[in-house]
Amino acid sequence: MKSPVRLERRLTQPKSLNWLVPVLSVVGALVIGAIVLMLTGKNPISTYHRILTTAFTSFDSLEGTLRSATPLAFTGLCAAITFRSGIINIGGEGQFFMGAVGASLAGIAMGGQPKTIIIIGMILTGMVFGGGYAAIAGGLKAKFNTNEIIITLMMNYIAGIILDYLIFDSNSYWRDPKSFGFPSGKPIVDAARWPIFHLGMDIPFGFVLAIGVGAVLWFMYSRTRFGFEMGVISDAPAAARYVGIRTRWKIVVVMGLAGAVAGIGGASDVGNFRHILDAKGLQLAGYGYTGIVVAALARYNPFGAIFVAVLIGGLTNAGYALQGPDFPSGLVGTLQGLILFTAVAGEVLTRYRIRRAGHEAMAVTA
Amino acid sequence: MNSNETVAVRMTGIVKRFPGVVANDGVEFGARLGEVHALLGENGAGKSTLSNVLTGLYRPDEGHMFLDGHEVSFGSPRDALNAGIGMVHQHFRLVNSFSVAENVVLGDQTTSTFLNTNSVADTVAGLSQRYSLAVDPRAKIWQLSVGEQQRVEILKVLYRGAKILILDEPTAVLTPQESEALFVTLRAMVAEGRTVIFISHKLDEVMAVSDRVTVLRGGKTVGTVDTASTTARDLARLMVGREVVFNRVERAAHPDAHKTVLHVSSVSATDDRGNQALHEISFSVNAGEIVGIAGVSGNGQRELAEVIGGMRHATAGTILIEGEAVKSGSVRQSIAAGIAHVPEDRLHTGLAPSHSVEDNLILKSYRHRPMSKWSVLMRKTIKSNADTMVERYDVKTPDTATPVRLLSGGNVQKVLLAREFSASPKLLVAASPTRGLDVGAIENVRIRLVEAADKGVGILLISEDLEELMSMSDRILVMYEGRIVGNVSAAEADRESIGLLMGGVTTAGAQ
Numbered sequence: 112m113k114s115p116v117r118l119e120r121r122l123t124q125p126k127s128l129n130w131l132v133p134v135l136s137v138v139g140a141l142v143i144g145a146i147v148l149m150l151t152g153k154n155p156i157s158t159y160h161r162i163l164t165t166a167f168t169s170f171d172s173l174e175g176t177l178r179s180a181t182p183l184a185f186t187g188l189c190a191a192i193t194f195r196s197g198i199i200n201i202g203g204e205g206q207f208f209m210g211a212v213g214a215s216l217a218g219i220a221m222g223g224q225p226k227t228i229i230i231i232g233m234i235l236t237g238m239v240f241g242g243g244y245a246a247i248a249g250g251l252k253a254k255f256n257t258n259e260i261i262i263t264l265m266m267n268y269i270a271g272i273i274l275d276y277l278i279f280d281s282n283s284y285w286r287d288p289k290s291f292g293f294p295s296g297k298p299i300v301d302a303a304r305w306p307i308f309h310l311g312m313d314i315p316f317g318f319v320l321a322i323g324v325g326a327v328l329w330f331m332y333s334r335t336r337f338g339f340e341m342g343v344i345s346d347a348p349a350a351a352r353y354v355g356i357r358t359r360w361k362i363v364v365v366m367g368l369a370g371a372v373a374g375i376g377g378a379s380d381v382g383n384f385r386h387i388l389d390a391k392g393l394q395l396a397g398y399g400y401t402g403i404v405v406a407a408l409a410r411y412n413p414f415g416a417i418f419v420a421v422l423i424g425g426l427t428n429a430g431y432a433l434q435g436p437d438f439p440s441g442l443v444g445t446l447q448g449l450i451l452f453t454a455v456a457g458e459v460l461t462r463y464r465i466r467r468a469g470h471e472a473m474a475v476t477a
Numbered sequence: 478m479n480s481n482e483t484v485a486v487r488m489t490g491i492v493k494r495f496p497g498v499v500a501n502d503g504v505e506f507g508a509r510l511g512e513v514h515a516l517l518g519e520n521g522a523g524k525s526t527l528s529n530v531l532t533g534l535y536r537p538d539e540g541h542m543f544l545d546g547h548e549v550s551f552g553s554p555r556d557a558l559n560a561g562i563g564m565v566h567q568h569f570r571l572v573n574s575f576s577v578a579e580n581v582v583l584g585d586q587t588t589s590t591f592l593n594t595n596s597v598a599d600t601v602a603g604l605s606q607r608y609s610l611a612v613d614p615r616a617k618i619w620q621l622s623v624g625e626q627q628r629v630e631i632l633k634v635l636y637r638g639a640k641i642l643i644l645d646e647p648t649a650v651l652t653p654q655e656s657e658a659l660f661v662t663l664r665a666m667v668a669e670g671r672t673v674i675f676i677s678h679k680l681d682e683v684m685a686v687s688d689r690v691t692v693l694r695g696g697k698t699v700g701t702v703d704t705a706s707t708t709a710r711d712l713a714r715l716m717v718g719r720e721v722v723f724n725r726v727e728r729a730a731h732p733d734a735h736k737t738v739l740h741v742s743s744v745s746a747t748d749d750r751g752n753q754a755l756h757e758i759s760f761s762v763n764a765g766e767i768v769g770i771a772g773v774s775g776n777g778q779r780e781l782a783e784v785i786g787g788m789r790h791a792t793a794g795t796i797l798i799e800g801e802a803v804k805s806g807s808v809r810q811s812i813a814a815g816i817a818h819v820p821e822d823r824l825h826t827g828l829a830p831s832h833s834v835e836d837n838l839i840l841k842s843y844r845h846r847p848m849s850k851w852s853v854l855m856r857k858t859i860k861s862n863a864d865t866m867v868e869r870y871d872v873k874t875p876d877t878a879t880p881v882r883l884l885s886g887g888n889v890q891k892v893l894l895a896r897e898f899s900a901s902p903k904l905l906v907a908a909s910p911t912r913g914l915d916v917g918a919i920e921n922v923r924i925r926l927v928e929a930a931d932k933g934v935g936i937l938l939i940s941e942d943l944e945e946l947m948s949m950s951d952r953i954l955v956m957y958e959g960r961i962v963g964n965v966s967a968a969e970a971d972r973e974s975i976g977l978l979m980g981g982v983t984t985a986g987a988q
Contacts, residue, residue: 336852339843342832349826353788353818354840355808 132457133408133419139457140449147445158442165432166425170312175432177318178384180417180424182207184321185376186402187409187416188328192369195332195411197345198362202248202263204399205270206241206370210377212277213240215285215388218299218381226302233303233378234320241374242367244270249366253359259366271394278390285388296387305382317379321420324372325413332413341365373399401427404451407458423447484546485510485672486531486562486641491540493526500526501537502696508641508689513663513673515683515704517716518693522915524676525567527693528643531674532564533557555584563639565630567646567676567913573619577601577612577629581636604635608662620750624655624774624941631659642666643674646913648682653943654979655773660686678716678915680709681944692716716916728951731765731933736799738764738935739785739904744794746784754780756959757794762904762935767926769950769967770939773979777959778939779821782908785937786818787811798903812841817902819893819910821939827893830882834874835863837881838896870895871921887918894925905929908939923949943975955979 145155166176186203193200213236221229248266251257277283279294287297305316332338344351344358351358376398385392405423409415430443486508493501501523508514518524529535531542533551542549544560551557554564571580578598601614610628618626627647634642644663648656663673663686677683683690684704692699692715699715739762748754754777762768772778783789785796790806797803804810811818820826828837839848839859847858863877872891874884881889890910897905907926911919926949930936940946946953946967953970955963955978963978 334854334856336843336849336854339836339854342836343829343840346829346831347825349822350829350840353786353808353820353826355787355812 128461129410129412129415132461133410133415133454136408136453136457137422137450139453140446143449143453144442144446148442161433162426162429165429172425172428172432174313175428176421176425177313177315178424179428179431180420181315181317181321181379181383182376182396182398183401183405183424183427184318184417184420185324185379186373186398187405187420188321188325188402188413189369189373189376189399190403190406191409191411191413191416192328192372193365194406195345196341196361196365198249198252198365199260200245200248200263200366200369201260201403202245202266202370202399203373203402204397205263205267206245206373207377207380207399208267208270208274208393209244209370210237210241210374211381211388211393212273212285212377213237213374214378214381215296215299218303218386219284219297221303222300224302229300229303230305230316230382233305233382234375237374237376237378237381238371239374241377242371245370245373246363246367249363252366253362259362267399274388274390274393278388287387296389298387299381303382304386305379307383315379315383317376317383320375320379322417324375325417328372328413337364373402401447404447404454407451408454410458423450483509483511485544486674487543488527488531489541489543491527491530491542492538493523493530493535494538499696501530501540503540503698504693504696505698505701506691507701508672508674510672511667511670512688513667513675513686515687515690516674516676516693517678517680517683517690517712518915522693522716523696524693525645526696528564528645528674528676531557532562532643558637558639561640562643563634563637563641564643565627565634565645565647569626569630571618571626571629574617576615576617577621577632578614580618580629581614581633583633585637601632601636604632608632608635608665610662620748622775622779639671641672641674643676645676646678647675648677648679656682680712680716683712684709713916728927728931731763731931733764733933734766736764737761737797738766738799739937740797740800741781741785742795742797744781744784744796745792746780746789747792748780753792754959755784755791758959758961759794760954760961760964762937764903764933764935765930766952767930767936767938767950769946769953770937770956771943771946771953771963771975771979772941772956774941776956776979778908778956780959781956782818782820782906782937782939785811785816785904785906786820787816812900815901815903817897817900817905819890819897819905819907821908821912823889823893824882828881828889831880833878834867834872834881834884834892835859835877837892838863838866838899841896841900866892866895866899870925885918887914887921890914890918890922894922898925898929902934904935904937906937906939909941910938911940911942911945919945947975 141159148155148158165172167173186207189203189206190200214233217232217236218229221232224232244266248259248262251262252259277285278296285296287295307316308314308319332341340351340356341361343354343356344361348358380393381388401423405416405419409419426443426446434440484507488504488506491501491504492499504523504527506527516524516527526535530537533554533556549560551560572583575583578594578601581601582597598614605612605614605628610632612621612625612628612632618629621629631647647659663675667673675683675687687704689701689703690707690712691701692712694716741758741760743757743759744755745753745757746755758781760768770778770781780789784791784805787803787806787808787810795802796805798814798816801814803814803816824830829840839862842848843854847855848862849855860877866872867874867877870891872895873888881892884892910926911922914922926936926938938946938950947970950967953965953967953975954961955975957979963975965975
């Protein structure tokens with residue numbers, strides 16, 4: 112017997128794996144995280160307990176969590192759309208930035224209009240900026256068959272430089288002329304501030320919008336012609352060609368759609384939370400990259416992405432609140448990294464089953 | 478199985494279960510040194526599972542395996558390979574973007590860290606010459622026809638020098654001549670003391686090449702017999718549990734037989750590598766007529782099917798359906814013109830394998846009512862359409878939501894045919910429609926094709942199975958190097974002369 116344990120391909124993927132794998136991934140990450148904590152001399156149980164209370168178990172903490180979850184829900188949906196279609200879009204980050212650029216433009220320039228009109232204007236400009244930016248990468252792939260991973264990644268840096276240029280390196284429309292010393296963005300008009308619903312707890316409009324977008328995407332993928340075509344393209348490109356689905360053009364559409372979703376996220380950042388184009392804050396947050404973790408953990412399911420965004424948002428929120436001498440500041444990042452790591456490992460188990468030599472099949476459920 | 482000192486491999490009491498299926502249910506199997514041992518059975522009889530157990534891909538739930546008398550247990554295909562068991566798979570395991578030579582050495586641990594592509598290519602060229610497996614070692618896999626890819630698979634195992642070779646339907650993509658050449662290769666290999674396990678459900682092949690035959694049915698061993706002391710008819714009976722007879726289908730001419738459905742006029746096209754694959758081809762198919770296209774794989778048949786199906790641009794010439802020109806290179810135009818197409822690669826081109834039976838049945842009709850309205854799919858209509866089709870075409874599936882990749886080969890083809898015929902086509906282009914299917918499924922496909930022809934559909938049947946062409950076609954065209962080199966009435970056709978034409982030997986007046 113060469114190896115005591117081996118992997119065997121599954122013929123069918125039980126539906127339960129869809130939720131079991133993410134749950135076990137999180138549990139696995141927490142266990143490994145606990146070992147790390149113990150090695151650094153911290154008590155894992157009390158640390159986790161503090162994270163839980165700070166993130167989820169009170170209305171106050173939930174508000175902060177939803178605030179952190181909103182941008183992640185959008186970037187998570189953005190990544191999920193493209194990954195489902197077999198396109199690896201790493202550019203949620205830059206698309207989110209561009210959405211913020213577009214929405215803050217509308218939020219400043221549309222002053223004097225009714226609130227509803229301004230908010231709709233912000234959402235639309237965010238979509239156009241984010242979607243247009245992503246469509247460039249899609250167009251390059253369609254036309255020249257460039258690698259979308261590299262292009263979107265590089266375009267994230269370009270978007271960052273554009274932000275820096277608009278706020279720090281020029282007297283652009285976005286820069287606040289009244290900001291002396293440290294330059295900052297021009298505030299959007301008061302009417303452009305997105306509502307926060309008070310339903311026992313504060314629920315930002317952006318989060319509600321994210322759920323709506325998730326529902327639209329779910330419907331699109333499971334019930335529309337477009338979603339059907341996308342599914343066929345990623346399942347069997349040859350079959351798509353054989354039934355006359357225009358494959359090339361679809362890449363641009365999917366990228367544009369994903370970018371538009373990230374762009375709404377950028378708009379919500381401006382409208383709901385920061386109320387300016389915050390060049391440094393956006394770049395430090397890394398919403399786009401965390402969105403990839405969210406999408407992977409949600410197994411590219413739109414509703415799953417929202418749920419996971421709340422989970423990761425809670426972790427982030429707790430990280431902010433607890434940062435201090437007795438709480439390792441890198442812990443939250445470590446935990447997020449571990450979750451991605453275990454989620455990818457768990458993904459293998461959805462396709463293969465573990466068999467021990469000479470034993471019956473050992474399902475991951477066991 | 479009694480103990481015999483020349484036994485190379487023995488498997489006893491092999492049980493392998495999958496969710497809901499017992500694929501192997503106590504299989505007994507033994508092959509001797511220096512013999513070609515055929516493993517015969519219908520699709521789903523457990524042949525592939527048994528060979529996957531033998532090659533270490535699956536671990537049996539029960540049972541024992543012995544190599545040269547010693548019990549073995551493989552943890553992975555590499556263990557089996559190291560023990561001298563090599564497999565030529567029915568579904569190719571090749572890296573499309575790699576060259577032939579690179580694929581041959583892929584995973585071979587005797588290769589040094591730095592790959593000397595030239596010396597490998599030379600070795601591969603030597604091997605392919607020695608075993609008459611013509612293939613350019615420097616070509617990329619994606620540029621090769623299915624037949625050529627199969628040769629690469631055979632070369633891979635030969636390169637490793639396996640002592641026991643398992644060939645899963647090796648001749649499925651080969652012409653009679655190529656099969657003959659392969660049989661010579663196999664005989665040479667067993668003469669060297671190797672063992673060849675030959676998986677097939679083609680009776681004449683098994684009769685021609687094997688020394689002994691083990692027949693599987695429903696996951697159990699039905700029996701092992703000496704080929705010399707049995708007949709094809711007996712084997713067929715063992716295999717299916719009933720007698721099956723293939724006869725030439727005699728059909729009355731269709732009333733509309735004078736109407737031309739398809740007219741191909743001076744069509745030229747290039748292959749994926751940009752080389753000219755079709756040279757000004759012209760022919761026509763009439764209503765209710767079955768026209769067979771014979772030829773060695775890689776002589777332009779695939780390109781011809783793709784041009785007619787709209788998947789490939791014609792560089793010259795026109796395709797006419799009932800006298801109307803069809804825009805070249807547009808699948809949608811071809812579908813709209815009434816062309817149905819059963820492609821060679823059914824599971825990955827003809828169907829979306831991970832999609833449900835339901836979704837696959839609407840792959841060509843989802844754009845229009847009643848399957849969709851205002852861009853939204855009408856799930857209820859789609860489901861009831863699937864229920865009707867599954868019943869009408871007798872598709873064996875747990876339900877219509879099952880992914881087609883989980884169906885057996887015969888049922889996969891039923892789904893594909895159901896969809897293609899449901900569009901009421903004028904012309905059906907069928908590329909190797911029965912390849913890899915078991916006897917029952919082949920019969921089913923043939924009946925469906927003949928039924929369609931009787932209703933007036935023109936059928937272009939592209940096949941490498943000469944028996945099939947001769948028993949089904951009204952006329953046979955022979956393709957060689959992108960040209961039609963022969964046009965014979967099937968009733969007057971004989972294997973010899975068609976085989977010669979396929980090999981490029983033209984006699985005066987053949988064109």
